Amino acid sequence: GAGVSQSPSNKVTEKGKDVELRCDPISGHTALYWYRQSLGQGLEFLIYFQGNSAPDKSGLPSDRFSAERTGGSVSTLTIQRTQQEDSAVYLCASNTGPFGVYEQYFGPGTRLTVT
Amino acid sequence: DAKTTQPNSMESNEEEPVHLPCNHSTISGTDYIHWYRQLPSQGPEYVIHGLTSNVNNRMASLAIAEDRKSSTLILHRATLRDAAVYYCILSRPSGGSYIPTFGRGTSLIVHP
Numbered sequence: 590g591a592g593v594s595q596s597p598s599n600k601v602t603e604k605g606k607d608v609e610l611r612c613d614p615i616s617g618h619t620a621l622y623w624y625r626q627s628l629g630q631g632l633e634f635l636i637y638f639q640g641n642s643a644p645d646k647s648g649l650p651s652d653r654f655s656a657e658r659t660g661g662s663v664s665t666l667t668i669q670r671t672q673q674e675d676s677a678v679y680l681c682a683s684n685t686g687p688f689g690v691y692e693q694y695f696g697p698g699t700r701l702t703v704t
Numbered sequence: 705d706a707k708t709t710q711p712n713s714m715e716s717n718e719e720e721p722v723h724l725p726c727n728h729s730t731i732s733g734t735d736y737i738h739w740y741r742q743l744p745s746q747g748p749e750y751v752i753h754g755l756t757s758n759v760n761n762r763m764a765s766l767a768i769a770e771d772r773k774s775s776t777l778i779l780h781r782a783t784l785r786d787a788a789v790y791y792c793i794l795s796r797p798s799g800g801s802y803i804p805t806f807g808r809g810t811s812l813i814v815h816p
Contacts, residue, residue, distance in 0.1 A: 593747075622804075631791060631806040632791070632804075632806040634803055634805070637803065645803065680747050682747070687795075688736075688802040689734075689735075689736040689738075689796075689797060692750040697745075698747055
């Protein structure tokens with residue numbers, strides 16, 4: 590079946606512009622996570638959605654970052670007034686429940702470059 | 705935060721077993737131990753996870769120390785396709801959600 594998809598695969602933007610990154614999780618998966626991976630670094634947790642519960646935003650690095658999940662499916666990560674330090678690969682993952690208990694499926698990521 | 709420590713890199717020869725260590729001395733009783741791997745230009749891929757007991761699946765085995773402060777991912781016969789960055793991850797429940805803390809990962813080099 591279809592896996593987690595993300596779009597665009599690559600995004601180049603100028604400093605100060607806003608960007609939107611999209612994630613389509615696996616159908617039926619109630620949990621959705623966003624991560625950021627800077628060059629040569631591990632994954633940094635950003636935000637977590639579980640069903641209709643309020644999202645856990647504890648990993649968002651600043652108030653320029655926000656995310657929403659419409660209809661319990663597609664999610665959009667928005668970065669306002671982008672900075673060069675926002676350049677990274679943004680990964681989305683989904684699973685059938687909380688990370689600790691269930692296997693997580695990752696998308697291919699969106700590579701964001703802020704010039 | 706629950707942190708993990710892994711060696712930066714390890715090397716192995718093809719068809720030999722590989723033991724990838726992970727230290728997690730601050731683990732709590734409810735933390736799950738996960739292993740994922742990431743090939744170049746791809747998202748991470750699930751390998752295995754466990755809580756207290758050793759686990760086996762078609763990809764690997766997970767050996768968890770009795771005090772749970774360390775674990776070892778075992779690849780029984782390394783292949784060239786196993787060359788990847790391997791992440792040892794603790795997942796800590798936080799207000800009903802499970803928040804993963806990623807280590808820096810171990811880059812596994814497999815020699816033919």
